[in-house]
Amino acid sequence: MNRFSYARPGSVADALREVSSSPAAKIIAGGTNLVDLMKYNVERPTHLVDVSRLPGLKAIEETQEGGLRIGALVSNTSAAYDERVKERYPLLSSAILAGATAQLRNAATTGGNLLQRTRCYYFYDAAVPCNKREPGTGCPAKDGVNRIHAILGTSEKCIATHPSDMAVALAALEAVVRVAGPNGERSIPMAEFHRLPGDTPEKDTNLGADEIILAVELPEARFTKNYTYLKLRDRLSYAFALVSVAAALEMDGDKVAEARIALGGVAHKPWRVPEAEKMLRGKAPDREVFEAVAERILQGAQGYGENDFKIELARRSVIRALSQAAAGTPQSQTDKRIQ
Known part of the structure; x- marks a missing residue:
């Protein structure tokens, strides 16, 4: 771990000044990801800006539009168990509870969850090349150990996946991320917050280097009955997703009126295909329709050897998740056996 300076600003304005003071400055709150990366010499900040005590960012509040605003410093535990979120x-509550351990959820924050970095083995190993860690050095995962890697939205430069469960649910719910920067505040829709790797895999998000997350805003509540968060992993607990699916349906009698589907563990960002969601509108929720939707979502999927199995796993996961959502029997995050 390299040497660094440390600041604990008392306001958002002070935090922005600290972040802008050095190109190698990093924000720290819960530290559940950044501290690990610093220990591995993957992240080498020269200045840490501790935002954990900034006022006003630890609240869950009603919005004027009838939704909820979850502050950037709200812990994952607090968000998951808040009665308004649960109801x-x-x-979202289910997705958060599907991730990490109770101890990590107590420390991890809403903003930090969105900004956590890939768990690609090569990214974490400073002794090997990695375009995400050091642009232009190569992507050994393409021909190497890639069982956990992406099958959608990849590029020649990177096949890493985004690890968050929370972000997958937020993408399905069409949340908006509120951020602050030198020029004031702005909103970034979840669909645009994370990036595909393209030619710049070192850039995980569209958050500016001189911006900080203030909150995540959820629209007016929908999908409170017919939903599920299905997570497939190597062991039942405390593992990142090989494939996860956030599925939410709004029913009109025995037909689907509206649908939202987002996948995790398969791409550099939560993966949504709005055209596939539209295929469900006005349809009775049956397996044939679900199979067609899954095929559309996975159109263009490509494996790299060890992760070829993910394509079929993702197809089956979409079908199972839509079946659970349609039946109103969400996957339990306590009894994690697939229903």
Whole structure:
């Protein structure tokens, strides 16, 4: 771990000044990801800006539009167990509880969860090349150990996946990320917050280097009954997703009126295909329709050898998740056996 200076600003304005003071400055709150990366010499900040005590960012509040605003410093535990979240956005609560351990959820924050970095083995090993860690050095995962890697939205430069469960649910719920920078505040829709690798895999998000996350805002509640967060992994607990699916349906009698589907563990960002969601509108929720939707979502999927199995796993996961959502029987995050 390299030497660094440390600041604990008392306001958002002070935090922005600290972040802008050095190109190698990094924000720290819970530290559940950044500290590990610093220990491995993957991240080498020269200045740490501790935002954990900034006022006003630890609240969950109603919005004027009838939704909820979850502050950037709200812990994952607090978000998952908040009665308003559980009642109005159960998909989000379920996704959060599917991730990490209780101890990590107590420390991890809303903003930090969105900004966590890939768990690619090569990214974490400073002794090997990695375009995400050092642009232009190569992507050994393409021809190497790639069982956990992406099958959608990849590029020649990177096949890493985004590890968050929370972000997958937020993408399905069409949340908005509120951020602050030198020029004031702005909103970034979840669909645009994370990036595909393209030619710049070192850039995980569209958050500016001189910006900080203030909150995540959820729209007016929908999908409170017919939803599920299905997570497939190598062991039942405390593992990152090989494939996960956030599925949410709004029913009109025995037909689907509206649908939202987002996948995790398969791409550099939560993966949504709005055209596939539209295929469900006005349809009775049956397996044939679900199979067609899964095929559309996975159109263009490509494996790299060890992760070829993910394509079929993702197809089956979409079908199973839509079946659970349609039946109103969400996957339990306590009894993790697939229903």
